[in-house]
Amino acid sequence: SQQGEEDPQALSIQEGENATMNCSYKTSINNLQWYRQNSGRGLVHLILIRSNEREKHSGRLRVTLDTSKKSSSLLITASRAADTASYFCATDPFYQAGTALIFGKGTTLSVSS
C-alpha cells in the first residue's frame, strides 16, 4: 500500500500564484523527500527534510513537516509555467532505513500563463 498520499490529486493555477500540495504518510520516517516529474520523464529531487526538522526552504520552495500529524506540505511560491509537472512525496520509513523510498501517487500541477 502507498505510504504517502498527496492532496490534491490535481491543481490548476495561474502564473504568479502560490501552489500548495500536501502529503500524508502512515509510519515513522527518517526523512521525507519531494520530487518533480515532467510528463513521462525521470523524477528530479527537489528537497529533503529530516524527521527532526520542521521547515526547509530552497529557492521558491518551502517544505514543512509535522511528524505528530504524519504530514508534510510543499509550497511553490510565484509559480511559473515551467513548474507544470507532477509532484511526489517520498518517505524513507524508519523500519527499512537505507533501502527504497516509498512514493505517493502525486499531485499534478498545471500553471497557465
Next chain:
Amino acid sequence: DSGVTQTPKHLITATGQRVTLRCSPRSGDLSVYWYQQSLDQGLQFLIQYYNGEERAKGNILERFSAQQFPDLHSELNLSSLELGDSALYFCASSVAPGGPTGTQYFGPGTRLLVL
C-alpha cells in the same frame, strides 16, 4: 541531467517475450534501485542492489529479475511478459545505504509497451 543513464528509451514487444533493461548509475554511486511506474499502481519499488549484492526487494514479480555487475551497471530482466507489464521502468542511484536513505537520482526511464 541526473547522470543516470538507461537504455533503451522505448521498447515494444509481444506478450510472452523477454526483455532486458539496462541502467548505469551516477559515477561513484554504489546503490541502484529499480521502480515501475504505471497509471494504476503509481511508482512502485521493485528491487535494490548495493555494490553487486541484492539489498532489498519490493513488489517484484517472480518473472522479473535483476543483477548488478562489477562495473556497477544493473540490468532488469522481464520475462513471460503480460499486457499489464506495460509501464515506465526507472532506475535510480544513490551513494550508499547505511543510515537513512538520501537523495535518489533517477534516470530518464524505459517505456515498455507489451502488445
